[in-house]
Amino acid sequence: MFLALLELRAARGRFLLMGSVVVLVAALVGIVSGFTTGLGDDTVSALRRLPASHLVFSSDARSDQFARSLLDDRAAAAWRQEADADTTPLGVSITRGTTDRGAEVDLAAFGVEPGSFLAPSVTAGRGLDRTAADGIVISAKLADEGVRVGDTLVVDRLGIRLHVTGLTDRSSYGHVPAAYVPLTTWQRIRFSTPGAPASATVTIPDQFSALAVRDSGGGSFAALDQRLSTTTLTKEKAYEAAPGYTGERVTMNSIQVFLYLIAPLVVGAFFAVWTVQRRPELALLRALGASRRRLLAHTVLQAALVVVLGTAAGAVLAAAVGLLVGEQVPFSLPAATLAVTMCTVAAVGLAGTALTLRRVTTADPLTMLGANR
Structure with a gap:
């Protein structure tokens, strides 16, 4: 322990340089992890909040x-009759609107049946009502963009007027803030023709995107x-x-994996060079009676101090960026x-020191006793 600390002090410039690299790698892995989680939440948090276990789609939609x-x-009706679970329709589409106060927003409209298990709970105002087909409950993310309870939101190019009745928790879909409307209103948004005269008679299909299933038994619906x-x-x-969910996950996870591969190579390369430079000292310690086990513990301790302290500093840096x-x-x-x-960064970093352990154990004490003369 004393010798390991002594060498760290004597070669502090090299170890500070190596520690700085570990800090940056750990911080970068943490930042990438934060963006991976954040992008995932921003894409599917509205789906995550749905109190459903399964979603049923038409068989011709494969992506x-x-x-x-x-x-x-x-x-x-067929699902409601044959499935041993609660079901309710769900419509999902992305649109755009403008409030009566001039705020222009994108929103992911979730069409749900008022009173069903998909109806959102509200933190302010009133929830969806069967008697108010023009009501809309917005997420807190839309409130951040300037929409308020009591505003009137007009869907662009369709002229559909919606009255903001309530506010619910922060959620989004496809990086777009979520809002909840009655299913009949969603069908008007989804199937109306942009620019059609308000007086035109249009038949709105009684269709929706999916069926939400709440199955407490965890059964299979293959049949x-x-x-x-x-x-x-x-x-x-x-x-x-x-x-965008799958593409974003694959991209960010690939970057994270490459960083996990870089960490042990960088740490291993540093300690390999460091071990080669101190072979005479290792041979001297062997000649003085130090065991291989003690030299291994000495090397691993040095690596652990550098990697663990560097990783901890990287964690602080990543949290500060957040x-x-x-x-x-x-x-x-x-x-x-x-x-x-x-912990993963520290583990793979320490794994890189395994590249140097063989050189430590093969240090020959005869070198210091004149074996080369």
Whole structure:
């Protein structure tokens, strides 16, 4: 222990340089992890908040199901009759609107039946009402963009007027703030023709994007899917149907994996060079009676101090970046995620020191006793 600390002090410039590299790698891994979690939340947090276990789509929609799938009342009635679970229609689409105070916003409209288990709970104002088809409950993220309870929101190009009746928790879909409207209103938003005269008689299809299923038994719906020509996905699997979710996850996770691969190589290369430079000292210690086990403990301790302290500093830096960016970008780094990420960085960094251990154990004490003469 004393010798390890003595060498750290004697070669503090080299170890500070190596520690700085570990700090930057750990901070970068933490920041990437924060963006991975934040982007995921910003894409599917509205789906995550749905109190459903499964989502049922039409069988012809094999990707981007929320945009491509359409079910009707017959499918809903069949599922309601045959499935041993609660079901309710769900419509999802992205649109744009302007409030009477001039705030222009994008919103992900979630069409739900008022009073169903999908109806959002409100933190302010009133929830959706069957008697008020023009009501809309907005998420806190829309409130951040200037929409208030009591405002009138006009859907662009359709002229549909919605009255903001309530506020619910922060949620979004496809990086767009979520809002909840009655299913009949969603159908008008989804199927109305932009620019059509208000006096024109238009038949709105009685269709929706999916059926939400609340199944407490965790049963399989494969037989029902086959009979009714539907595709049932667990809610977690349905996240992949959200726009951009899969591509973002693959990209960010790939970056994180490469950083995990870089960390042991960098640490291992440093300690390999450091071990080569101190082979005479290691040989002298062997000649003085130091055991291989003691030299190994000495090397591992040095690596552990550098890697652990550097990783801890990197964690602080990543957390500081999270506080700095705040609500400006989709960044989320919970303490548990940060702890797991930093432990992984420390583990793979220490694994890189294994490249140097063989050179430590093969230090020849005869070198210092004149074996080369």
